[in-house]
Amino acid sequence: MVQSPVMDPARTTPASRPEELDEEHLLQGLRAGEDEAFEALIRVFGGRMLAAARRILGNEEDAQDALQEAFLSAFRKIDTFEGQAKLGTWLHRIAINAALMKLRSRRRRREQDIGELLPNFTGDGHFVEAPARWSESAEGPALRHEVQDVVRAGIDRLPENYRIAILLRDIEELSNEEVAEHLGVTVNAAKIRVHRARMALREALDPVMRTPKP
C-alpha cells in the first residue's frame, strides 16, 4: 500500500494546491487505482483546468462537460504519463484538448472577417491612420475595469480560429509548436493567427488607451 497521495506526510489536511502535493506519491496512487488518488487529482488540478475550459468555451455547462472528458481521458492515459512534464502541465494540455473538441462539436457562430479588424495601410505601405502613443495612465484604477471589459469583448469578437490562437498562446502560455498542434496547422500558420489576433485586439483597445478619461 502506498502512502496516501492526498496527504502530504508533513500535513494533517488534504493538499489543495499543486505545490502542496507529493506528485510521485499521487502517481503511485493513480497507477494503483486508488479512489483517493483520483479525487486528489481532481481537487488539486481541476480548478485551473476548468478555468482554461471556461476561457475557450465561454459557457459553464460546456466547460464542465469538457473537464469531465479531460479527467476521464487522463485516467485512461495515466500509465502513459512519463513525467517529462509536470503533472499539472500534462493535465492542462489534456483539458485544452477536451475543450477544443467540445468547441468543434458546437455550431459555429457567424464571424467577422479578421481583415476588418486589422489596421489599414496605403498602397505604399503606410498606416492610413498613424498609430498614437498609448497613455500610461490608461491602466490605472479609474480605467482598469473599462480596459478589462474592452479586452474581453475584443477577444470574444475575434473569429474563432484567431480567438483560440491568442488564448492558447498568450493566456494559456503554450508554445507556438503546441498551439499549432492543437489547431492542426503548421507552426507558421499558428504564429500568423496569433499575430493577427494580437493586432486586432490592439485595434479594439486603441480608442480607450489613446484617449484616457481624467
Place this chain on the structure above:
Amino acid sequence: MKCEDLRALAYGYTENLLPAEERARIEAHTADCSDCADFVATARTLTCQQFTHFLDDYFEGHLGDAQRATFQKHIELCPPCGDYLSSYERTIHLGKHAVCRGEPLPPNIPEGLIQAILEARKRQA
C-alpha cells in the same frame, strides 16, 4: 545640421512632410555623412506594413542580425511604428491580465462536478 537633428527630422523627410528648405539641408548632410545616408536608406527599405509583419518575430528573438538592424532603424526613423510596437507589447500584457483577473482566485471546482467525475470513472472502469 548635426546627425541627431537629422534623425529627429528623418520621419518627416521620408514622409514628405518637410518644407523644401529643410529637405535640402537633410540631403546636404547625407551627401557628406555616410552613417546618416545609410540610416535613411536602410530604414526606408522597410514599410510600416512590412514592419508590422515582423513584430512577433522581433519579440520572440527570431529575427536575424540584419533583419533586426533594419527593424530597429525603422523604429528610430518612424515614431508611429515605435508607438505601434509599444502598444502591441502592452496588448499582450493586457490580454493576459484582463482575462485572468476576471476569474475567481483560486479557481474553484464545484463539489457536484468532482463527484460526477468520480462516478463516471467508476462506470468507465
